[in-house]
Amino acid sequence: MANRILFLIILIGLSATTSLNAQDELSKKLSNVNIKGTNFITYPAYSGTPYFNEKFLIGELEFLDGTKIENIGLRYSSYRDEIIYYNTDLSTQIVIDKISIKSFSFNDENEVKRIFRRQNYTGFLTGERFFEVLSDGEIALLAYRKVDLGTCDPAYSKLGLAYQKSYSYYMYSAASGYSPIALNRNSLLSKFSKPNQKLAKKVLRKNRVVFSDEASFVLAWNLLKENGIPINF
Amino acid sequence: MKRRIIILLLLFVAMMGKAQEKEHFSLFTDRDLYVSGETLLFKVFVPVDDQSGIVNLDLVNTNGRIISEISKRIIDHQTDGFIILPDSLSSGSYLVCASTKINPSLTVKELFITNQFAGLPESNHALRSSETDLFVEKPATSLRVEGLDKTYKTRGKASLTLNLPTELLSQISENMFVSIVETDPEYNSKTFFRHIKPIKNQIIEKEGVILDGFIKDVKTGEPYKNGVVFLSVSDTIPRFKYFITGNDGYFIFRLDNYFGKIPVVVQGFDREDKRLLKVIINHRDSLKSAVPQLETWTFSPELRKSTGNNIDASMFCKIFNYQELTASPIPVNKTDEYPFYGVTTEIVNTKLFIDLPDFTEIARELLSGVKFRANNRIPSLQIFSPALHNYFSDPPLLLIDGIPVRDLNVIKDMGSKDINRIEICRSKRFYGNLVFYGVVAIHTSKHDYTGIKASDDLIKFDLDAIQPDITLNTPVELKLNEMDLRKVLLWKPSLKPKPTINLDFETSDIRGNYKLIIHGKTRDGSNFYKEQIFEVN
Numbered sequence: 001m002a003n004r005i006l007f008l009i010i011l012i013g014l015s016a017t018t019s020l021n022a023q024d025e026l027s028k029k030l031s032n033v034n035i036k037g038t039n040f041i042t043y044p045a046y047s048g049t050p051y052f053n054e055k056f057l058i059g060e061l062e063f064l065d066g067t068k069i070e071n072i073g074l075r076y077s078s079y080r081d082e083i084i085y086y087n088t089d090l091s092t093q094i095v096i097d098k099i100s101i102k103s104f105s106f107n108d109e110n111e112v113k114r115i116f117r118r119q120n121y122t123g124f125l126t127g128e129r130f131f132e133v134l135s136d137g138e139i140a141l142l143a144y145r146k147v148d149l150g151t152c153d154p155a156y157s158k159l160g161l162a163y164q165k166s167y168s169y170y171m172y173s174a175a176s177g178y179s180p181i182a183l184n185r186n187s188l189l190s191k192f193s194k195p196n197q198k199l200a201k202k203v204l205r206k207n208r209v210v211f212s213d214e215a216s217f218v219l220a221w222n223l224l225k226e227n228g229i230p231i232n233f
Numbered sequence: 234m235k236r237r238i239i240i241l242l243l244l245f246v247a248m249m250g251k252a253q254e255k256e257h258f259s260l261f262t263d264r265d266l267y268v269s270g271e272t273l274l275f276k277v278f279v280p281v282d283d284q285s286g287i288v289n290l291d292l293v294n295t296n297g298r299i300i301s302e303i304s305k306r307i308i309d310h311q312t313d314g315f316i317i318l319p320d321s322l323s324s325g326s327y328l329v330c331a332s333t334k335i336n337p338s339l340t341v342k343e344l345f346i347t348n349q350f351a352g353l354p355e356s357n358h359a360l361r362s363s364e365t366d367l368f369v370e371k372p373a374t375s376l377r378v379e380g381l382d383k384t385y386k387t388r389g390k391a392s393l394t395l396n397l398p399t400e401l402l403s404q405i406s407e408n409m410f411v412s413i414v415e416t417d418p419e420y421n422s423k424t425f426f427r428h429i430k431p432i433k434n435q436i437i438e439k440e441g442v443i444l445d446g447f448i449k450d451v452k453t454g455e456p457y458k459n460g461v462v463f464l465s466v467s468d469t470i471p472r473f474k475y476f477i478t479g480n481d482g483y484f485i486f487r488l489d490n491y492f493g494k495i496p497v498v499v500q501g502f503d504r505e506d507k508r509l510l511k512v513i514i515n516h517r518d519s520l521k522s523a524v525p526q527l528e529t530w531t532f533s534p535e536l537r538k539s540t541g542n543n544i545d546a547s548m549f550c551k552i553f554n555y556q557e558l559t560a561s562p563i564p565v566n567k568t569d570e571y572p573f574y575g576v577t578t579e580i581v582n583t584k585l586f587i588d589l590p591d592f593t594e595i596a597r598e599l600l601s602g603v604k605f606r607a608n609n610r611i612p613s614l615q616i617f618s619p620a621l622h623n624y625f626s627d628p629p630l631l632l633i634d635g636i637p638v639r640d641l642n643v644i645k646d647m648g649s650k651d652i653n654r655i656e657i658c659r660s661k662r663f664y665g666n667l668v669f670y671g672v673v674a675i676h677t678s679k680h681d682y683t684g685i686k687a688s689d690d691l692i693k694f695d696l697d698a699i700q701p702d703i704t705l706n707t708p709v710e711l712k713l714n715e716m717d718l719r720k721v722l723l724w725k726p727s728l729k730p731k732p733t734i735n736l737d738f739e740t741s742d743i744r745g746n747y748k749l750i751i752h753g754k755t756r757d758g759s760n761f762y763k764e765q766i767f768e769v770n
Contacts, residue, residue: 034475034665036575041620064570089666099571 033067036100040084040093043077047156048163050079052114052145056086059106061096074106076116078147079163081130083116098128117142122177131170134218139173139231141181141221143214169217176233185211188220191231203227256280256758257368257426258288258331258340263414263721265422266540267346268547269322272557274705276313276410276726277305277331277340278754285333287438287699288312293328295360297521300327304442305700311407313726314700315558324348326360330427330523334435334443339427340368341523345420347540349547357532364525368424370752373761375401381749384768385740388717395734395751401761405730409753413723413738416748416766419536429522441489442698446514447482448501451689456482457510461667462501463637466491467682471635473573475667491698492563498636498682500691511689539745546718546743555718561702573664574630574672577656583649592644600655603673605641612641616671618659625661629671634682643684644675653678707739717741723749740769 043050056073061083063069073086075093082095083104098118105115114132119142121129131142145167152162170178171191181187185204188211189197209220224231259278267273277288290303300319305312316329324347331340343362347353380393395411436443448460459477462484466472476484484501501512532540550557581599589595596605602617604624614631615624631638638644658672677684687693705724719741728734730753740747751763 032665034573034667035663036573037663038575039620039661039663087663087666090663090668092663094663097571097575099576 033063033069035061035069035085035087035094035096037085037094037096040095043079046149046159046161046163047152048147048165050077050147050149050163052076052078052147053106053108057106057108059104061085061104062102063100064102066102074104076104076130076145078145078165079149081146083130098130101130104130119172123180131172134169134214135221135225137225139171139233141218142170142172142178144168144170171231171233173233179233183211183214183217185220188217188224191233192224192229193232196229196232199227200224200229203229256282257338258336259368259752259754259760260329260331260340260342260424261410261752262329262342262344263412263724264416265344266417266420266543267318267344268349268540268543269318269346270320270349270551271318271547273316273318273329273344274313274412274721274724274726275316275329275331276752277311278407278760279307279310279312279333280336280338281310281406281758283307283310283333283336285335285437286440287333287442289330289332289334290314290316291330291332291517291520291523292316292318293330293520293523295326295328295524295527297519297524299518299520302517302697303700304438304697306440309407311727313410315703318346320349322346322348324351324354324359326362326527328362328523330520332429334438337428337430339429339520339523340424341427341525342424343422343525345422347544349544349551352544353532353537353540357537358529359532360527361530362423362425362525363528364423364425364427366426368426368760370760370762373401373751373753373763376751376761376763378749378751378763378765381765381767384770387740387742387744387769389740389769390737391740392735392737393749395736397730397732397734399732402730402732404755404757405753406756407754408727409730409751411723411725411728411734411736411749411751412721413747413749415720415743416746417536417539418746418766419533419539425525427523427525429520436485436487438487439489441487441491442696443485443487444497444499444514444696445483445485446499446512448478448484448510448512449482451509451511456480457501457503457508458482459504460501460510461504462499462512465498465500465636466495467498467635467680470570470572471632473635473637473664475665477666488696488698491696492701493698494695495698496693497696498685498691498693500637500639502639502690509690512692514692514694542743542745543720546720549716550718553716553718557706557719557721558703559706561704563701572635572674574632574669574674575658575660575662577672577674578659579657581655581657583652583655586649589649592647595647595649595652595655600657600673602659603657605644607641607645612645614641614673616657616659616673618661618671620660625670627670629658629673630662630669632672632674633685634677634680635674636682636685638685643686647675647677647684651678652676653680718743722747744770 053075056075058071059074061069075084084093084095087094101118103117107113116130116132118128119131131144134143135141147163148166150164151160154160169181171181172178192200203223204220207223261276263274279288286307287304288307291299292301293299301316303316305314327344327346329342375398377396385391448457450457458480462476464474464486474486478484499512501510593605593607596603604615606613614628616629617624653676656674662669723738747767749765753761
């Protein structure tokens with residue numbers, strides 16, 4: 001008798017689980033976002049890399065309408081400033097329509113989250129660009145990860161052409177737009193008024209910040225932001 | 234061990250029983266008696282534990298046949314809307330049913346509708362519900378109505394005050410519903426509960442209605458696996474969705490943020506084009522479980538007289554084209570900035586060129602890189618891809634007014650006069666897992682896609698999406714020779730509870746009994762009401 005009852009309970013439990021699973025599957029199918037894009041055509045092979053991330057990295061996409069897709073293989077092409085995803089069902093690389101994207105992010109090889117945002121660039125060569133958000137806020141620090149195809153020493157590339165990094169950095173606020181910034185101490189300090197420059201120098205000295213690379217520059221930027229030193233922008 | 238299992242089983246059964254005792258929908262309509270062609274106003278309080286975002290209101294006859302279906306968005310566990318009663322309804326009892334797709338509980342309200350041409354049946358008899366599982370409300374004795382007189386003159390202005398004591402205010406969980414409508418003491422309709430068999434694996438309607446169905450192989454009649462189902466809505470920016478069926482041939486589309494009546498085209502086809510498929514849309518045409526036990530009921534002479542007056546008033550409204558309601562503008566949710574097939578690379582306005590008799594000529598003369606051949610019985614269409622430096626071997630996606638078309642014969646005879654503009658995408662496009670080898674989008678002059686013929690694998694119909702909100706029209710400075718034939722003097726479906734609520738209304742030209750009624754819901758899930766009757770003469 002006890003066995004029969006136990007069997008009955010298990011049976012009811014199993015049937016409920018199966019029914020829930022079927023519903024979950026349908027819900028999942030329904031909430032699938034259909035990504036719009038074009039066929040990816042491979043770039044000519046020269047020295048250097050046209051991509052920001054050579055391998056497809058698992059990331060997240062956010063579209064203009066607010067829908068999000070998580071766990072998607074993404075590769076950012078710095079050369080064409082476009083985001084490519086790998087469609088596992090079609091086994092195809094697809095360039096996602098830039099116009100449909102709001103932002104995308106992925107964790108790089110060092111498990112650092114890289115966030116890119118589509119913004120309209122109003123400076124020279126105006127248009128929609130993907131900017132990496134190095135520091136967000138009312139005034140954001142952005143990086144435009146451009147790669148150019150340029151001539152180079154034939155010793156470096158047999159064809160005499162190579163993909164070369166041509167990154168540019170900007171301070172951005174919705175009200176004031178873009179202001180280019182170089183990755184050095186003087187460029188950063190020039191964004192502050194004279195009295196605030198002294199304060200900024202003090203903070204940087206106290207924290208022993210040495211401007212050696214992008215990471216140290218972002219660290220300095222964040223330190224000055226945390227200390228509430230107002231930027232002249 | 235045995236005892237423990239039995240206790241467990243009993244506990245389980247008890248829990249199941251508890252689950253059955255769920256809160257019900259509270260359904261109210263403006264009146265109980267209607268004339269065909271009139272508008273029925275409704276208000277629904279949805280159970281707090283119902284996760285649906287959409288409530289379904291069905292008008293059903295006593296045979297269970299669904300006459301009208303309304304989908305309304307639920308906001309703060311309540312909603313209100315309207316049902317236009319068709320002119321052709323025969324005189325008799327009808328049922329309005331409130332439900333959601335996942336809730337097995339059904340709240341049904343009985344109404345009596347008189348045909349505006351035939352009047353009440355000659356037999357003087359009709360069928361009425363004898364249901365006993367009735368919807369019960371508690372009278373709100375502490376709620377006081379001040380300033381409402383016993384009688385009013387026609388076309389008189391009046392105001393009243395509702396005083397809600399603090400104790401009642403603290404108990405009210407949602408907005409209240411207040412109305413002043415014409416009433417007939419000879420007929421009081423019943424509201425009762427029924428249970429329906431819930432649909433298996435039903436998806437919750439959250440932001441919009443759900444459209445589902447099956448595709449079957451025409452030859453074998455079996456559900457078709459791996460078939461593609463397209464759903465298209467013709468619009469300025471055409472909307473498109475697709476579904477790839479599983480073993481059961483079942484497809485489902487969620488139409489979020491679609492409002493009003495939308496023209497929908499559903500087509501299903503085999504990916505390899507080997508089999509002819511049939512599309513079947515799941516559609517409830519009957520709701521037999523809503524129909525209660527019926528008993529014969531005889532009309533009183535007073536009811537016959539008042540119904541006659543109602544028919545006259547309704548006729549006058551029709552003659553003078555009196556609009557009782559104003560629909561709010563449909564909320565525009567801009568989800569697509571550009572069509573699903575991508576930003577077009579080329580737009581050709583055929584009207585700017587000389588008249589060309591057919592599409593072969595148009596393609597040859599106006600569309601560079603578009604090859605259309607209609608020499609034999611099977612026409613062909615190809616697009617030149619600049620990336621490939623050649624024509625795609627596969628045909629492009631052809632759209633007529635945003636509807637994908639697979640039969641090229643449809644465009645064969647289209648001349649310049651029939652076409653407004655042609656949009657072309659030359660690249661290989663992807664939409665989810667669909668691949669388009671270029672796109673040719675034809676926008677016709679009529680924009681009615683009549684050329685696309687309905688068949689087994691293509692269904693065209695108008696889908697009732699979410700009903701937009703409405704406001705009740707109130708008269709503005711009527712002239713002496715104009716009639717004010719309102720039967721609903723006040724309709725406040727969502728009134729925020731406050732200690733004092735002041736309300737103004739104006740009586741119409743219709744004499745008779747009117748009822749002020751206040752409905753609300755308390756935190757424990759029960760309903761309360763307060764009603765007061767007055768006369769207009």
